[in-house]
Amino acid sequence: MSIEVEKSNIQVVNSPAGIEGPGFFATSVDKVIGMARKNSIWPLPFATSCCGIEFMATMAAHYDMGRFGAERLSFSPRQADLLMVMGTIAKKMAPILRQVYMQMAEPRWVLSMGACASSGGIFDTYSVLQGIDRVIPVDVYVPGCPPRPEQVLDGILKIQELIQKESIRRRDTPQYKALLAEYGIE
Amino acid sequence: MEDILPVIESKLRETFGDAIVSAEMSKDFPVFTIKKDKIIDVVKFLYDEPEMQFRFLTDLCGIHFPDNKGQELGVIYHLHNLRRNWRIRLRIFFALNDSVVPTLTTVFSTANWMERETYDFFGITFKGHPNMKRILNVDDLGGFPMLKEFPLEDPTRTDKNDSMFGR
Numbered sequence: 001m002s003i004e005v006e007k008s009n010i011q012v013v014n015s016p017a018g019i020e021g022p023g024f025f026a027t028s029v030d031k032v033i034g035m036a037r038k039n040s041i042w043p044l045p046f047a048t049s050c051c052g053i054e055f056m057a058t059m060a061a062h063y064d065m066g067r068f069g070a071e072r073l074s075f076s077p078r079q080a081d082l083l084m085v086m087g088t089i090a091k092k093m094a095p096i097l098r099q100v101y102m103q104m105a106e107p108r109w110v111l112s113m114g115a116c117a118s119s120g121g122i123f124d125t126y127s128v129l130q131g132i133d134r135v136i137p138v139d140v141y142v143p144g145c146p147p148r149p150e151q152v153l154d155g156i157l158k159i160q161e162l163i164q165k166e167s168i169r170r171r172d173t174p175q176y177k178a179l180l181a182e183y184g185i186e
Numbered sequence: 187m188e189d190i191l192p193v194i195e196s197k198l199r200e201t202f203g204d205a206i207v208s209a210e211m212s213k214d215f216p217v218f219t220i221k222k223d224k225i226i227d228v229v230k231f232l233y234d235e236p237e238m239q240f241r242f243l244t245d246l247c248g249i250h251f252p253d254n255k256g257q258e259l260g261v262i263y264h265l266h267n268l269r270r271n272w273r274i275r276l277r278i279f280f281a282l283n284d285s286v287v288p289t290l291t292t293v294f295s296t297a298n299w300m301e302r303e304t305y306d307f308f309g310i311t312f313k314g315h316p317n318m319k320r321i322l323n324v325d326d327l328g329g330f331p332m333l334k335e336f337p338l339e340d341p342t343r344t345d346k347n348d349s350m351f352g353r
Contacts, residue, residue: 091324124339124346126331127323 013039030168037081037107038163039069041156044080046100049087051114051146058149068156077103082159083136088116089129101136102185106171109162111155112138115145137179190272191216197238201231215275222278225263226288229276232265233293240265240274246290246300248308252334258282259310263290289314307332 016035018027043065047055059065059073074080077100089097101110112132115121118141120130132138139162142155170176180186194216195209205224210217220228232240244264252258257279266273278287289312290297301312302321309330312318320327329336339346 091327092322120340120343124343126327126329126336126340128340130340130343 033168034164034166038160041068041070041082041159041163042072042074042080043070043082043084043111044074044077044100044104045084045086046097047084047086048089048093049116051086051117054146054149055084055086055113055152058152063149063153065153065156068153068160070156077101078105080104081108083108083110084113085110085117085132086113088121088123089132090127091129092127094129094132094135097132098135098185107163107166109139109159110136111140111142111159113142113144113152113155114147115143118143121145135183136185137183190274194218194232194238194272194274197235198228198231202228212275215273217275217277219277219279222280222287225261225276225278226290226293229263229265229290230293232274238267239269240267240272242266242268243290243294243296243300244273246297246304248304248310248332250308250333254279256281259285259308261287261304261310285310286313288312291315306330309333 013035015025016027016031018025018031020026045052045055057063065071070082077083081104083101083104085097101108110132112118116123116128117132118138120128122145124130129135140155140158142151144151147155167173191209191211195206195218198206198209198218202220202224205221205228207219207221209219218228229240232238242265244266246261246263249260249262250258251260259282260277260279263276264273265276280287285308287310289301291301291312292314298316299321301315302317302319304310305312305315305318306320306323307330319325323331
């Protein structure tokens with residue numbers, strides 16, 4: 001009598017390219033750090049309207065953003081890596097969003113979800129900020145009104161690609177400093 | 187429903203005479219147009235008078251008719267007599283360059299935020315208001331968005347190509 005063991009379909013992240021031998025494995029630090037960072041994103045959900053509802057679906061069991069290591073949401077900007085702005089940002093909210101971004105520690109990334117956060121969307125009017133990139137830099141824009149959870153996951157994968165490829169101290173690069181200076185952020 | 191327009195109108199005309207510019211029914215709603223400088227006295231009278239007792243301010247808001255020269259701006263007051271369930275509307279009209287109105291906060295404390303909102307959107311200043319500043323919009327908005335000449339679309343937006351909107 002034999003016991004049939006179901007083959008596990010859990011996929012683990014492959015180790016980065018490196019030199020392997022008995023008892024040791026050598027690779028560069030930025031590859032390891034990049035791999036660790038990209039698979040352990042702590043997102044801060046800045047949900048102001050209907051896109052936030054779609055994000056809840058993305059986090060729930062069916063789509064399960066936890067599969068990509070972004071299971072732990074951080075509601076404190078101090079501990080978050082990824083600012084996810086989901087929904088209409090009123091002009092009165094803009095300084096608050098900016099402050100939340102400034103409170104985040106490096107390294108930090110921003111994902112703008114949906115038409116409103118990316119461009120103001122249908123709310124082309126006096127009270128609505130016409131895209132969050134007027135107050136903070138944005139890494140990935142996810143279009144849609146609202147975007148489907150698949151699109152959000154795709155955006156997360158794009159962020160992961162960015163994280164993997166970036167140098168470990170992006171904050172020291174002149175381009176990054178110039179970008180922040182453009183927004184008046186130190 | 188009993189016809190309350192003549193009851194209230196005669197009371198008001200008796201006390202205020204010429205300050206009552208007009209009294210009419212708009213659908214099923216009695217509407218009185220009052221001279222601007224008498225409005226607070228009229229509301230106070232309607233509040234105190236035992237037969238009137240309009241002790242609830244339902245709403246206070248501004249209005250803009252750019253074609254009524256000399257009477258472009260207005261303030262509308264909705265009053266409610268909770269005892270008899272009477273509702274009336276009072277209106278005052280004045281010129282755009284004369285948009286200073288006496289405050290109603292001396293009679294109704296609830297007028298505080300309503301008047302701030304009216305200032306925020308129409309630029310109507312309420313004289314004697316304890317805290318006359320914007321309430322909903324950002325402080326540096328630079329304009330009063332409910333005035334008809336205020337641009338509807340955000341002028342700083344650059345991605346809108348007119349040819350895509352048929353204009």
